[in-house]
Amino acid sequence: MTQGNWSETNTSWAEGVLKVDFHLHSGEDPVDLIHHDAAMLIDRAAAAGYGALAITLHDRQLDDSSLTAFARERGVVLLPGIERTIEGKHVLLINFARAAAESIFTFRDLEWLKSRANGIVIAPHPFFPGASCLGRQLDRHAHLFDAVEWSYFWTKRLDFNSRAARWARAHGKPIVGNSDTHDIRQLGRTHSLVASEAHADAICAAVRDGRVEVATEPVPLSELALVLGGMMLRHRLLHVKQLDLEDERRVRRNRPVAARAVSE
Secondary structure, eight states, X not given: OEXXXXXXXXXXXXXXXXXXXXXXXXXTOSSSOOSSOHHHHHHHHHHTXXXXXXXXXXXXXXXXHHHHHHHHHTTOEEEOEEEEEETTEEEEEESOOHHHHHTOOSHHHHHHHHTXXXXXXXXXXTTSSSTTSOTTHHHHTGGGOSEEEEEXXXXXXXXXXXXXXXXXXXXXXXXXXXXXXXXXXXXXXXXXXXXXXXXXXXXXXXXXXXXXEXXXXXXXXXXXXXXHHHHHHHHHHHHHHXXXXXXHHHHHHHSOOOOOOOOO
């Protein structure tokens, strides 16, 4: 694992090595309220020297050929991806067909999918204190996971990633660095360096083979406060918006229907 600042401007920081992030969210996400859209995210990543990205919306896979072409023009491979909720836990599915990925609801479904496709399964923020984090389910289903995430969200004093890294080493799993971007300023502080050709299947194979290194640095407390504060505020605004929509639907359902005159 490499710690420090990275400021590459080329697609790869070294010949044959790609700068990759397997966990990003954008404004197209059906669950989160996010200011940047996918095109803005791709532009920013290309300028920062990324060679590949997976935009992993919650429970919906972004499948847009124009975005794939947009990324390709900027030297970026856009990997198919989704942050799928499986038995209440978040799991990253990378390089699977959209219909198949969106049809996974149980770990048994996931086992079926892995036996029939060439994608990779990543455990995101597995030991963070959240109900949707894998926790003990990672032990129960260790054979289904190809890699474990080291997340952007850590400081020198607050670190839930080290436990994930220890688990990965104990189980012989690669560790990948991801930003879990919800706020554009997260991009770049934590990412993966993958020894691979710039092709989705090759990148996945490289991760499975362990040809990946994490580049990361702790987040300054001031930045973390802004990022988390913004996420909580947007979540609250989205919740209020949903409540307003529910109230509007309720009013429409309860609105009396005007009597219509019956002509004789």
